[in-house]
Amino acid sequence: MTLVAIDLGTTNSLIAVFTEKGSELIPNAMGEFLTPSAVGLNNANEIVVGVEAKNRLVTHPEKTHARFKRFMGTNKDFKLGRKTYRAEELSAMVLRSLKSDAERHLGTKVQRAIISVPAYFNDVQRKATYAAGEMAGLKVERLINEPTAAALAYGLNSKDDENTFIVIDLGGGTFDVSILEIFEGIMEVRSSAGDAFLGGEDFTDAIVKDFGEQIGSDFEALSPSARANLRDLADRAKKGLSEKDAVKIKFNTKSKTYELDLSRDRFEEISKDLIKKLRLPIQRAISDAGLRAENIDRVVMVGGATRMDIVRQHITRLLKLFPEHRLDPDHVIALGAAVQAGLVDRHEALEDVVMTDVCPFTLGTEVAIELPNGQHEGGHFQPVIERNTVIPVSRVVTNGTIRKGQREVTLQIFQGESAWVRDNVPLGTLNVKLSPKKDEFEYFDIRFTYDVSGILEVLVTVHSSQKTERLILEGNPGALSKAEIDKRFKELEKLKVHPKDKAENSAVMSRLERAYENQLGDIRQVIQRRIAEFSAVLETQKETDIALMRDELMKWVESIENMDIF
Amino acid sequence: MHDPWIILGIDGPTTDLKSIKKAYAARLRAIDPAKDISGFMALRQAYEQAQQLVENSNIEALPWEYDVGTGSGFGSLYEVEDIRQPEDEFESKNEIYRALDARAREILALTNLREDPEAWRAFFEDPAYASIDVQSDLEHVVRNLLLETFGYFQDSSQNNSQDDSKPSRRFKKTARYVFNYFGWDQPQFNQSFTRDQVEFLRQKFKVPIVSAGDDIEFGPAFNFLSAVFVYLILISACFYYASANQKGFWLIIGLILSARALTVYVKAWIVDRDAALSFFGGLLFLGSLGYLITSVMREGSWEGRLDVLYWFGAGAVGAGLIWLVGRVILSLIRRR
Incomplete structure (x- = not known):
């Protein structure tokens, strides 16, 4: 029985296993490791998860949900068509999708999992995560704190050293700081602190706000789908800044085209207040551990948002130590959780690593x-x-x-x-x-x-x-009762989920649809024609033709998308 | 208390931290913490006890006092950490600490500075003090100074001196920035001595606790408002029809709807007391409005309806009063 490790993130989720070779990430149907934590309904009223749903966030914001992790364990209802769901159920749909990816990749049934949660999650939120796992048909063997997982991903290789680490995890929606000590093959969490409402998405929001000011009074009147599109552009502008000093954005609405720009200096200015929020949790974690910053040997950065230069610079200023990022910050938690899966299974390669954690x-x-x-x-x-x-x-x-x-x-x-x-x-x-x-x-x-x-x-x-x-x-x-969890599990079982083998096709299709929405004039007609062509090929059900056209369209739509950012 | 050395499997007391860690690691590997909770806890306790013993012996070996500049004697962690530093490094650190202390005293001494958030901001966000360690020192300095100024360290039996150490209204306002900067307005403190100290300052400055990321949900309040509207219209229509045509049936329907409206109200009360309370006032207000409308409809004219307008006005005043009294009672209950 395979034990999988899942990083159930606010923006992206990943699944991994521990093999003889170490931690191994499992790609989804699209061949990517990152599955966006988004759930929606497609036009045939089937549930779609991941990239497909994320793309539809722009075109169909009222039928798509993302960022629901913040509401785990609360009574907030999310509407999908005629039904409403809790955050646990939406998470269960993401878990179910990851599970089927793993089953396809491994060729065996997957029924047991380790799921990572922010160290800051309280008892109710942890139980909600368990419930989500159960609703997805997974037996949750254990929850692992995300920073602990991150340290495992990095720490295993240096088990002969004596080190004090600080793990700084700035994900999509949460900020976690943990101090860990490694000695004699023991990994000990000394303290953890954090801010449950600070993440990379807040930086994107700041950019959207700045764009809003550039757009002026029209901003208020934007439709939900135009807003979602603007947010998507802001996110790409943020990523663009790691390579360039300034980016220009072309934002199309039905009636107008706006030219927006964002420079590094401007970004630094608008995210000043967010950057300041990084200090307090770090300071608290260090003092809770009974340490001073100078006692810390290594800084490990986790979470996509730590790619931002301003974040790294500020951390360096605070700790007087350069952060390391040998591993991809988006993969670290899943890789570490897989190490934990290996530990739980008492895999031979890991026999001599013991770890202790703290109650946060x-x-x-x-x-x-x-x-x-x-x-x-x-x-x-x-x-x-x-x-x-x-x-x-x-x-x-x-x-x-x-x-x-x-x-x-x-x-x-x-x-x-x-x-x-x-x-x-x-x-x-x-x-x-x-x-x-x-x-x-x-x-x-x-x-x-x-x-x-x-x-x-x-x-x-x-x-x-x-x-x-x-x-x-x-x-x-x-908190949900056991009976309720079982009931919801059965209801989710019955749901019509968009078939996996078609996921790739519909991902391309939804990207085309999104591009159509975002563009204006002549290019729109070209996109429309290509959509019609692709639908016709899909009708024929000839796998080779479909695959050929799909690959070609994928590259084509990417070039169109990149026309907006320069 | 069991002998930590026996549990760790060390022959007699040692001050060698490395061998303690080694022994702990070896014992830990032999048990599964997830299953043997009591075994793990005994081992853990022995390990922490042994570490504490080593630390204590280090302090005894260096029998000099660390002057924190305030004479408070608080912040034991701070002292222990600094003792580990070589002496010259320690000197420069002590210098920074003294500089922070001097500047904080300067700001605190002058009314126009201490009541100006910008003065504190310029101090806290000084690029020279950006590192975490200096920030920790800064927090320590400011906390101790405020505690000292407002009589925390004084013997509680001498109550007479407490009255003259109250912060001014403007200083209280400024203090919100200071509290927010150090996160003292968040419910997050570990060591019980800091918890007490911060609680003391919070009371002095009357700074409320903010819990991070409180999402305001309008759901119940809005639902309740719409429910009130719908029910009022339905109930008044029923009663109006019943009284105009002498139909018992509509009277019963009206009563059922009233009962239902009451349960909606009780539910709203459970979910959000404040909202329900203000809506209770709203209910009265709308009730008198509804009465006005239905009676005008019945009589067909505004004539002789002045008494209704009177009720309408009284209802509005009553609503306001109930809201006010309710708020006062609620805040009293909460303060206890």
Whole structure:
């Protein structure tokens, strides 16, 4: 049974396996390692995933979704046609697509997976990721923190060294910083911090905003599809800046053509506030680890957004150390997760690497504190497991009832760093029935166990009766029950998914359609004619003809797309 | 407490960090942390204890005090880290620390500087202080100085001196920038002493906690608003028809719709109390408006409807009052 490793990203997802030769990425039907985390409905009302869906984000924004990872574990609904889905279900569709890519590539059934999550994900979000895996028909063996995976991808080769690393992961939508120490073949996570709402997409948004100013008052009136197109151009302009000092963009709408430009200096100016946000999580991770920046030996950059020069320069300024990027920053997490898959399977080549991780946030309960006047003040947070404690960990606190003869106690579980529970994230509630003697206080042990996958279990044992209660998350809006997951799994099974072998064809077709939308005048008619030709060839169902034309069109449409950026 | 040396399998106490790490690594390899949680925790505790013992012996070996410039005695991590530095390097570091401290005191001493966010910004974002280590020092300096100024280090039994150390209104406003810069307005602190200190400063400056990336969702509020409109129109139509034609059936329909509207309201209350509260005011307001319209429809003229206009006005005032009182009660409950 093959164990695959999946990097379920905000913008792109990857799948990899561990073989005798080490980590190996698996290409999708399009022959690419990166599958965009986008899901949509095509014109035949079939579900499409990946590049196809991403292209349709421009042409059919109302029938396509991307960037849903931010909403894992929330009740936000995403509409696709007549049905609505949760972020878990959309993620499950991406996972399902990756799974079938792997099955085709490996020639075996794939049923077990390791999925990477941001270190910052809380319990609800982690459970949501598990649920997404299950809905895709995968048994999720373990979740791995993304920075840990990144360090594994880099760290394995230097297991004889003693090193302290900082892993800086600026992905599409999240920013994570972790400090790791390697010694004697042990990889230890010392601390992790981050910003769940900072990523490469925010830089793209800044460019879109700048373009909006250049466009002027017409910007507000742009249709959703024109906006999505502008965003796509902004993203390509951002990438263009790594080679050139300035780029010019041609942006076509139905009525007008705009010439927009972006220089390196301008980009630096508009992203100043975003760049400033990089400091705090780095500083916090270092101080949590009880270190100073000068104790750090290596800086590892992960995530596509670390390709930006301004990001690298700023990191160098902060740490006085040049970051390394031997591996492709987009591939690092998947490669590292595959190393972890090898570890879980106790693959021979990895026998001597052990790793420990930390719990990235403080977990505790609400307590009342007795004031000097004898009254009780509720709402205080009592930490049970402190942030950046090495996991697995199991800790016990003993609390008592406020009143004598109290018959019930309601225990609320929170995650966060504030002294007041109202500022922390509620995880769940546990009602414990007590049967005390009259006029006696009752005491009970609260045991928190946080396992290697970042799943929290709470056990409460009442002293007098020695009865134990286990926490089942209830009243938690973000968490799905087992029955619900099964139900959704069955519903997803029934969904009509666009067949894989046709994916390549429709990818080319949707790119042509997008080009048609973006262009004006004569070139449009040419594109339209080519679309008609391609449809005709597809009708014939002659595989060789189709493949020939597809390859030719792919190159052609690429040249058209590049006409917009110069 | 078990003897860490026995658990690690080391013969007697040692101050050699390398051999401790080696021993820990060897023992760790023998167990599977995912399955043997208690075994792992015992080993981990022994390892951390041993490291702590080594650290303590290092401090004892260097029996001189590190002057942090504030005399606070806080920030033990900071001290331990600096002790590890060779002496000349340590001197230059201490110099930077002193320079930061001097400049912070300068800003804090002058009203027009400390109440100006730009003065703090120019200080914090000085390119010479860009590196993380200097930024950490900077945070330490500013925190200690503010704590010192507002009496954190004073003995809590001497309550009399607390009253004269309140920040001015403008300083409070400026402090939002300072808090935001160091992330003190986010609920994210590890060591309990920093948590207490930051909480103390937050209370002094009345800076609210912001949780990163709070997405505002208008869903429930908007749904509720539209529901109120639809229900009001339906309910008033039913009651109007029932009273005009003496039809019991429409009265029952009206009552059912009212009950349904109430459950919608209760749901909105659970989801978003603030929104529901203001909409409760809105409900009253719209209710009187609905009454006005239906009664005019029934009578067919505006004549003699002045009493309705009176109700309309009273409804609007009542709505405003309920909203206000509700907000006050809610904020009191939240403050506890």
